[in-house]
Amino acid sequence: MIRPIPGEELARRIQDACPGAVERWAGLDLWVRPERVLEVCQHLKSDSGLGFNLLNSISAVDYVEHFEVVYHLTSTSHLHSAVLKARVFGREDPTLPSVVGLWQGADYQEREIWDLMGVRFEGHPNLKRILLWEGYPGHPLRRDYLEAPR
Amino acid sequence: MTTGLGLSAAPPGERYKRLLPGAMSMRSEPVTVNVGPQHPSTHGVFRLRVTFDGEIILDVEPIFGYLHRGSEKLAEERTYTQVITLTDRLDYVASMTNNQAYVLAAEKLAGLRPPERAMYLRVIAAELQRIASHLMATGFLLNDLGAFATPLMYCFREREKILDLFEMLCGARITLSYMRVGGVFQDAPEDFWPALRKFLKEMPGYIDEYEALLVENEILVTRTRGVSVLTVDHALNASVTGPMLRASGFPWDLRVVDPYEVYDRVRFDVPVGKAGDNYDRFKIRLDEMRQSLRIVEQCVEQIEPGPVRAESPALLRPPAGDAYARIEGPKGELGFYLVSDGSIAPYRFKLRAPSFINLTVLRDLVIGWKLADMIVTLGSIDINMGEVDR
Amino acid sequence: MNAFLAGNSLMRGLYCWLAANQGNAQECSPGWQPGMAARDGLLPAGWEWLAFAVTASVAAFLVLNLFLLLAMFYTYLERRLIGRFQVRIGPNRTGPWGLLQPVADAIKLLTKESIIPDGADRWLFNLAPIAMVVTMFMVLAVLPFGEGTFIADINVGLLFLIAVTSVNALAVFMAGVASGNRYAMFGGVRAVAQLISYEVPMVLSVVGVLLLAGSLSLVDIVNAQRVPFLLLQPLGFFIFVVGASAEMNRPPFDTLEAESEIVAGYHTEYSGMKFGYFWLAEYSAVLTTSGVIATLFLNGWQGPLLPSHVWFLLKVFGLAFVFIWVRSTLPRVRIDQTMAFAWKFLLPLGLLNIFVTAAEILVLGQPQGEGRVFSTGGLWLMAGINVTVTIGSVAVFSRLVSLRTPALPVPAAHLSRVEAR
Numbered sequence: 001m002i003r004p005i006p007g008e009e010l011a012r013r014i015q016d017a018c019p020g021a022v023e024r025w026a027g028l029d030l031w032v033r034p035e036r037v038l039e040v041c042q043h044l045k046s047d048s049g050l051g052f053n054l055l056n057s058i059s060a061v062d063y064v065e066h067f068e069v070v071y072h073l074t075s076t077s078h079l080h081s082a083v084l085k086a087r088v089f090g091r092e093d094p095t096l097p098s099v100v101g102l103w104q105g106a107d108y109q110e111r112e113i114w115d116l117m118g119v120r121f122e123g124h125p126n127l128k129r130i131l132l133w134e135g136y137p138g139h140p141l142r143r144d145y146l147e148a149p150r
Numbered sequence: 151m152t153t154g155l156g157l158s159a160a161p162p163g164e165r166y167k168r169l170l171p172g173a174m175s176m177r178s179e180p181v182t183v184n185v186g187p188q189h190p191s192t193h194g195v196f197r198l199r200v201t202f203d204g205e206i207i208l209d210v211e212p213i214f215g216y217l218h219r220g221s222e223k224l225a226e227e228r229t230y231t232q233v234i235t236l237t238d239r240l241d242y243v244a245s246m247t248n249n250q251a252y253v254l255a256a257e258k259l260a261g262l263r264p265p266e267r268a269m270y271l272r273v274i275a276a277e278l279q280r281i282a283s284h285l286m287a288t289g290f291l292l293n294d295l296g297a298f299a300t301p302l303m304y305c306f307r308e309r310e311k312i313l314d315l316f317e318m319l320c321g322a323r324i325t326l327s328y329m330r331v332g333g334v335f336q337d338a339p340e341d342f343w344p345a346l347r348k349f350l351k352e353m354p355g356y357i358d359e360y361e362a363l364l365v366e367n368e369i370l371v372t373r374t375r376g377v378s379v380l381t382v383d384h385a386l387n388a389s390v391t392g393p394m395l396r397a398s399g400f401p402w403d404l405r406v407v408d409p410y411e412v413y414d415r416v417r418f419d420v421p422v423g424k425a426g427d428n429y430d431r432f433k434i435r436l437d438e439m440r441q442s443l444r445i446v447e448q449c450v451e452q453i454e455p456g457p458v459r460a461e462s463p464a465l466l467r468p469p470a471g472d473a474y475a476r477i478e479g480p481k482g483e484l485g486f487y488l489v490s491d492g493s494i495a496p497y498r499f500k501l502r503a504p505s506f507i508n509l510t511v512l513r514d515l516v517i518g519w520k521l522a523d524m525i526v527t528l529g530s531i532d533i534n535m536g537e538v539d540r
Numbered sequence: 541m542n543a544f545l546a547g548n549s550l551m552r553g554l555y556c557w558l559a560a561n562q563g564n565a566q567e568c569s570p571g572w573q574p575g576m577a578a579r580d581g582l583l584p585a586g587w588e589w590l591a592f593a594v595t596a597s598v599a600a601f602l603v604l605n606l607f608l609l610l611a612m613f614y615t616y617l618e619r620r621l622i623g624r625f626q627v628r629i630g631p632n633r634t635g636p637w638g639l640l641q642p643v644a645d646a647i648k649l650l651t652k653e654s655i656i657p658d659g660a661d662r663w664l665f666n667l668a669p670i671a672m673v674v675t676m677f678m679v680l681a682v683l684p685f686g687e688g689t690f691i692a693d694i695n696v697g698l699l700f701l702i703a704v705t706s707v708n709a710l711a712v713f714m715a716g717v718a719s720g721n722r723y724a725m726f727g728g729v730r731a732v733a734q735l736i737s738y739e740v741p742m743v744l745s746v747v748g749v750l751l752l753a754g755s756l757s758l759v760d761i762v763n764a765q766r767v768p769f770l771l772l773q774p775l776g777f778f779i780f781v782v783g784a785s786a787e788m789n790r791p792p793f794d795t796l797e798a799e800s801e802i803v804a805g806y807h808t809e810y811s812g813m814k815f816g817y818f819w820l821a822e823y824s825a826v827l828t829t830s831g832v833i834a835t836l837f838l839n840g841w842q843g844p845l846l847p848s849h850v851w852f853l854l855k856v857f858g859l860a861f862v863f864i865w866v867r868s869t870l871p872r873v874r875i876d877q878t879m880a881f882a883w884k885f886l887l888p889l890g891l892l893n894i895f896v897t898a899a900e901i902l903v904l905g906q907p908q909g910e911g912r913v914f915s916t917g918g919l920w921l922m923a924g925i926n927v928t929v930t931i932g933s934v935a936v937f938s939r940l941v942s943l944r945t946p947a948l949p950v951p952a953a954h955l956s957r958v959e960a961r
Contacts, residue, residue, distance in 0.1 A: 002408040055389050056476065057502035059487045070487065072474055072502075076386065076402055083474070105389020107510050116222070131215035131539060140223055183722045191800035205726075205875060294800045296872025298791055303626035369792055369871045372943050521726070522801050522874045 003080040004028050010082055013050060017043040023087070034086040037071075038097035038123070044073060044082070045102050051075045052082060055103040058110060060117040062143045067094050067119050088119060091144075098124035116141040180208055187216050191294045191525050194535025198524070205520045210513045217539035225499035230256050230331055230466040233499060237486075238325035240501060241537040243286050246279035246316070247479045249329040254410060255475035255486035256331040256496075260468035264460050268333035269411040270453040274346070275319060275328060276477070277442040277449075281353070282312040283480035284393075284435040284442075287532040291432055292364065294529035295373055296522075301364060308356050311349055318342045331466055333459035343450070350447055357439055365433065374428035378515040378527040381426060388511045392482025392504055394531060397434045398426030404478040416448040428523075431530035465494045472498075481505045481532055501540060505533040549688035550603075551595045559583045559591030599691055603680055610853075611824040612642040617857075618823070618864050625868035646816070654812035659720030668715035669810065669817035675707040676821045679828040684759050686841045686849035697758040698750065701832060702743055705787060708825075709735035712796060715818070716806035727805025730875050731796045734786060737882040738793075742783035744890030745776040748897040749836050754911045762840030766916070770837045771923040775893040775930040777837045779886050781862075784833065786878065788825040790863055792870040793878050800872075830859035877943040884941045889933055896929050 005013075007025030015022060021036035032040050044052040056072040071084040088094040098121035099106045110121040111130040118139030121127060129136060138145050186197035195216035201209040221240060225233045233256075237248040250272055257264065264272075289305030313323040319342060320328040320335055328335050364370055380390070382400045395402050403420045405413040421437035423430025468490040476485035482504025489498035508531050516524040556568035560581035568581075583591055616631070616639060623630020631638040656665055682697040684690040694700060709731055716728015750756065752772060753764035770777050786793035797805030807818045834840060834855035843851035873881065900922050905912030914922070 053386050054391075056483060057389075057474075057485055057487065057500075057507075059474075059498075059500040059502075061472075061489050061498045061500075070472075070474075072485070072487075076400070076407075079407060103389060104384075104387050105507055105510055107388075108506060109389075112506075131218045133215070140220060181722060190803060204729075292871060296791065296794065296798055296800055297870065298622075298868055300622075300626050300868045303628060307627050363869075367871065369873055372877060373871065373874055520874060520876065522795075522798065522872070525801050 001079070002074065005080050005082045007031075007083075010084075013047075014040055014043055017047065029083045029085055031085045031087060034069075034088045034096050037069075037084075037086050038099060038102075040084065041071070041099045041102050044084070049078075051077050053077070055099070055105050056081075058099075058106060058113060060113045060119050060141075062117060062141065064143055065089070067117065069096055069113070069119060071099075091142075093120060094118065095120045095122055097122050098127075100124055115139070118142060185524075186213075191290075191529065193290065193528070193533055194538075196533070196535055196538070198528075200521070200524065202521065205522075207516050207519055207521065207524055210516055210524070212509055212512055214509075214535065214538055217535045219540065221540045222499050222501065225496055227495055229494045230260075230468070230496065233496065234327050234329065234331075235325070237501075238327055239536060240503070240540060241283075241479070241481065241484075241505070241534045242324060243534060244279050244283040244480045245324065245326040246275045246328060247283075247477060247484060249326065250276050250411075251475060251477045251479065251484045252486050253329045253331050254477060255473050255488045256466070256468070258473040258475050259471065259488050259490050260331065260462070260466055262332045262460050262462055264333045265457045266412075267337070267453060267456040268458040268460075270449050271319075271334050271338060271458060272329055273411050273413065273416075274446050274449045274453075275316070275326075275334075277445045278312050278315060280442045280480045281439050282309045283532075284439050285309045285312075287480075287529075288360065288364075288432065288435050291526065291529040291532070292370075294525045295370060301360070304356075304360065304363075308353065311352075315342065315346060315349060318345060330459060332462040333457075337458045346446070346450060350443060350450070353443055354440065357436060360436060365436070370432075371429060373522075374432060374526060374530075376425065377428045377523050378519060378530070379425055379427045380511060380515060384511065384514070385426070388514075389507050390482070390511055392479065392508070393434045393438060394431060394482065394508055396420065397423035397430040399423055399430075404476060404483060408476075410475075410477060412449065412452075413445075415452060416445050418444050428526050428530045431532075435532075467492060467494055476502065479504055481534065481537070482508055501537075503537045503540065505531070506538045506540075509533055509538065548690060548693065550690065551599050554598060555591050555595040557581060558594060559588045561585050561588075596691070600681075603685075603691060604677060607677075607680055607824065607827070608820075611820065611827055612646075614827055614857075614860060615642045615645070615823050617860070618826075618867075621861070621864045622868045625865070649813050649816035649819075652812040654814055655809075657720055657809050660809065661718040661720070664714045664718035665809075666814070668711050668718060669814045669821075671711035671714065672708065672821040673817045675704050675711065676824055676828065678704045679832070682758055683828065683831050684762060684835060684840060684852075685831075686847070686852050689841075689849065690759065693757055693759045696756050698746060698756045698761070698836075701758075702739070702746070706735070706739055708787065708821075709739075712806050715810070719806070719809040721809045723802040723804070724806050724808045726802045727796045727808070730802075731789075731806060734793065734795060734875065734878055734882075737879055738783045738786040738886075741779050741882055741886035741890045742787065744887065744894060745773075745779035745783065746836065747890075747894050748773045748776040751894070751897050751901055758835050758840075762835055762842060765839045765842065767919045767923065768837065768839045772919065772926060773837065773893070773897070774927050775889060775896075775933065777833075778930065778934070779890050779893070780836070781833060782886060783882075784829045785863065785866065786882070788829055788863075789822065790826070791867045792873050794872060795875045795878055798872055826860050826863050827856060830856040830863070833859055873943075880941075880943045884943075885937055889937060892929075892933055896926065900925065 006028055007030035010030045011022045011025050018036060018040050021032050021040050023031040023033055025031065044050050052073040052075045054074040054076055056074055059070045061068045061070065067088045069086050069088065073084060074081045086096060088096055096119060098110055100110065101123065108130060110124050111127060113119050114121060114127050115129040115131050116139055128134065180201050180203050182199065182201045184197055185200050186192040187195040197213040199211040199213060200207055221236050225236055228236065234249055234252060237252040238245040240248050285305040285308055289302035292301035293299055316326055317323050319338055320326050380394065380398050382398045385395045385398045385400065391402065399422050401420045401422050406420055418441045421434055421441065423434050470490055470492045472487065472489040474485055474487045476483050483502065484504055485502035487500040488496050491497040512528065512531060515527050558581050560568040619641065620630040631641040634640040634644045656662060679701060681691050682694060682700055712731035712735065713728045716724045716731060749761060749769055752769060753761040755761060789796045797807065807815055810818060834852060838855050841848035841852040901912055904918040904922055905914050
């Protein structure tokens, strides 16, 4: 059985390595400050007690007043999982640090989020559109996206 | 022309000049070829921009999106039940498992628990679907190897039987929409069980037939052994899951490590490969088919009569919140991330598409190999463009 | 002038009807003795060239058309058989049992637009299919289809055959390069590599037959086969069949037109009847090659009870069946493995075959005139030795020779960085 680590416990386990990175927690989720995502992920991956070596998925949700990027992580050695969330405010140029350096699996997923949701990942080596073509107007998964008039 | 790679210290032409000084003034340069979008073995509309030095691959850039239908956007204006039809069309050779992953996520969101019988029916259907999907993968992989459709047709013969079973269950063969939030669409008809038992009796013989035809085939072994090796570390780092990860030798199967539905009540083995080369990725699917048959057999024994749908309102309104549910799909970890705002439609519908993410390693796997190997490696990843492009 | 009539029953009748006279009475008038008056043909003496031209044209016309009919039937047979191999039915809608399917295909191909791509070299592009088909048909000129049934029995028949079939490589390369398509270029370049490589072991494998038959004439080779050369030259047979399937681009060596890799290889850009020509050449190559194999190794037209032509056709279609069988069973070999197979595996085996055969002829044959003859016991002993040598050498070589080639080493900087778990 994979044990989901509650947000509170996770916050406790990372606060020594990354003090002040945690925003809040609720249930199984843990919110971290967007600019500290890379640092927290680095710790989650390299800490021997946590050992999150498998990045299951990165999702982005448009809550209109902010974007939320959700990282689902699993450790194959300790058989536990975690949900890491980061809220990015501002609709013009929401930016998060990229975690491609930690998990290659983030490569296409971050490109997809940039393509469809318009959240930019700083440090991504090849942040291009992936499903749509270069020059496509807008990011269609945003709630305020309107199809371009034909 | 430059590739920016500098794989050899000298350009290819220089090597020949050094071999035969003055004998020939040969000039060569890397050539870029668009493999796809119209190509017989890109498994759909998929493009690879490949730079070759002769037959050797210097660089690959996968380009996709030709089949992008905006499923994630479409789901935002459909009710939770209507979304099931969208999931059918994601990985259209494995609709059943898509349904299953989605309804699990929706149930997690709504706090519903399906009746026992429904869970057994779902597992039976999902395992049959896994066999069907692996049959397709094996058949097309052999087609990519150049076996002129014979193994493919053999695989289709058995897949047809599975589709017949699905037709009994829900009337559809490809876009099934069999599962519902809180159960399944209907109970299996009476004549489904004898047909399923007959299939379970015949299928091991057919798998033996494939193994006799393929596993020891010298050409197949020569073509695939040691080609495009994926190490466990690399696979995990690149979020590769499913048969590909297991072929690398890492026994990671969500049905075992994180059992959902009734998988904790059945016994089966997790086959793993040794080297993580194309051969292991081919062989592991044959082995997994046998395990799936074992699971179905045990489910047929254990299933009890009872209701197949939980009581749930016609228009589901899950409480606001989010849920991520994942299953072991035929191609890897298939996850759905659903966000509800309390209305009848999901606020956000996100699919973790295994074949999309497994594609991440394609470039690393094929560089340095030859054109023919690239096609086989792509086949062994087992992608489905409906799922990659969504 | 009349040498071509010797033993040639296909052309003798018409020629003699036209131009029988005192000069060729030995051939044309049965029971003719020196001093007797000969039959008189339609044409006066001195016009034999016309009779020859007419006869040759008619014979060529007949042979070509009969052969095309056979090739048509063969395409039907191949599709039908592959259907059975693939647990499906195969074409069965056009005519009785789908027999008219080749006709339907031909009509379809003829009515299709023949597209020449912009980037193509028009001359080469149009010439390639013709070169391919013509060289394919030239094989028929020396092939004996039955007792006394051949167009020409030239004393360098086998050499002619090898020379003509190797033009095929040129045609394929022309098509590949002239198309202005990169897949076609891949196919053309692969063709040059593969077709030329496989010429070598193929020719070497035939040398054993030549040593035993003592002649390059195909008719003489058939007549020399008291025991089918398949038994005396099993290794040569094996090499020749493998080399021939590579020469014909048949699976498992169909790398030049590997559908899953380079779409259709050298004929990617061809449409309409130009594509039809390639298609025709490819399918009829199976028949002509089967004919050559039957002639060289399987006693040619000889056989008990049935007429010689029937025997020949039976052998040809038997071999064609094997080719179809192989096609529907085996995966493709990668191009570098194909090349390695020719140079590392078939070439040494071919040399070994020549050496063993020559040694046996020296030891077992009794000198007679210029050559050596064998007793029946000697032949069977030779067959026994050669079968053993074949099995042994193939077994040893398949252990020794590895076809696997590693990847080009890639500097780590070009791959994605992977951190340890």
